[in-house]
Amino acid sequence: MVPAPTASSTDRHDQVPCFPETLNWILENQHKDGSWGLPSAADDRTRNPNLLLKDSLSSTLACVLALKRWGVGDQHIHNALGFIGRNSGSLTDSSQQAPIGFDVVFPAMIQTCAQDFDLNLPLNSANLGAMFRNRDSILSSAAHHRSGGRDAFLAYISEGMGNSPDHWETARKFQRKNGSLFNSPSATAAAFMHLRDADSLGYLRSIVDVNSAAVPAIYPNGIQTQLSLIDAIESLGINRLFGEEIEQALDEIYTSWIQGDEEIFLDPTTCSMAFRILRLNRYPVSPGT
Structure with missing residues (x-):
């Protein structure tokens, strides 16, 4: 979706x-079912149709927008819309795992499809209404709870x-030294x-x-x-086999902790995992570090 910065025209x-x-x-990398996303998820959907389905729906719609933005891949788009239509019931299924922010980002992509590209997705009005009401509720709640976390x-x-x-002026405050927002390519x-x-x-x-050219969800x-990986090894009880590693x-992680590395401290999940694993392995870390 990103246009070349040298482009002088505002006309897309x-x-x-x-x-x-x-x-x-x-x-070159659309799956046979019309989706984009993790290959393992696409392969395993024959056995577990709900596996990472919302993640695949989000990735697929993002790819559709990119193709529409630059006017290529008509057949790819057709196949992708088929995938989205077949799995549209999952969009409002709260029991399925969803990427962080899915309930805000996915409706925004739907709006872009309609407003910028006159592309109507194969979604019924009930699902659309439920998604936009949920999105509005989330944003309304966030607006009334101003905080650093919000x-x-x-x-x-x-x-x-x-x-x-x-x-965007608020988001700029969270830009990291590497130029990213939270190491997220999409954000x-x-x-x-x-x-x-x-x-x-x-x-x-x-x-x-x-x-x-393959862009990961998080980098680095x-x-x-x-x-x-350490957490998985310790959970399996085989950490004695990898003691030196x-x-x-x-x-190295403890050194990063002491140095206040933003890769740890600007991501709540990484920070909490680092604290727990370092403490369990007798490193002198504290919540107030």
Whole structure:
């Protein structure tokens, strides 16, 4: 969706994509069922049709928007709409796992489809009404509870927040040293399209360069990945087999903790996991560190 920053025209028809290689990746990596997302999730849906379905629906609609934005992939879009239509009942199923901010971001993408591309999705009016009422309730509740946590949540789901200047100025406060918002490529791309700052663009370019045009949901995720792996090994009770590797990783994570590394402290999940695992392994950390 990100236009090249050198484009002088404000007319989207005169603009070109900033990252054409990612557009090619989308065209080359659609799953057989018409979706985009984690390959394992697509493969396993034959056995467990609800597995990460909301995540796949979100990824698929995002790819549809990118293809529509640049006028390519008509057949891909047709296949994707079929996938969305077949699985539309999951959109309002609260029992299914959803990405953070899904209930705000997905309705925003639906609005973009209709308003910018005159694209009507195969969704019934009851589902649409339920989603937008839920979205409005979430945003209304957030508006009445101003806090750092509230602002951080809204900044994290920036791609669902529209054109509000107040939002983007608040979101800018959460920009990390690497130019990102919370190490999130999607939130950072949304911020760049509104703020047009060089740091956000540099972060996005680094992702494309490092990942060969395949953009991950979070980047970088080194500390969180290490913590998750250590947690899984300890849960299985086989940590004695990897004692040296775990000790080396925890020493590095503890150093990052002492240095106040933003990869730990600006992400609540990573911070809480790091505190728990470091404390369990007798590292001298405290909640007030």
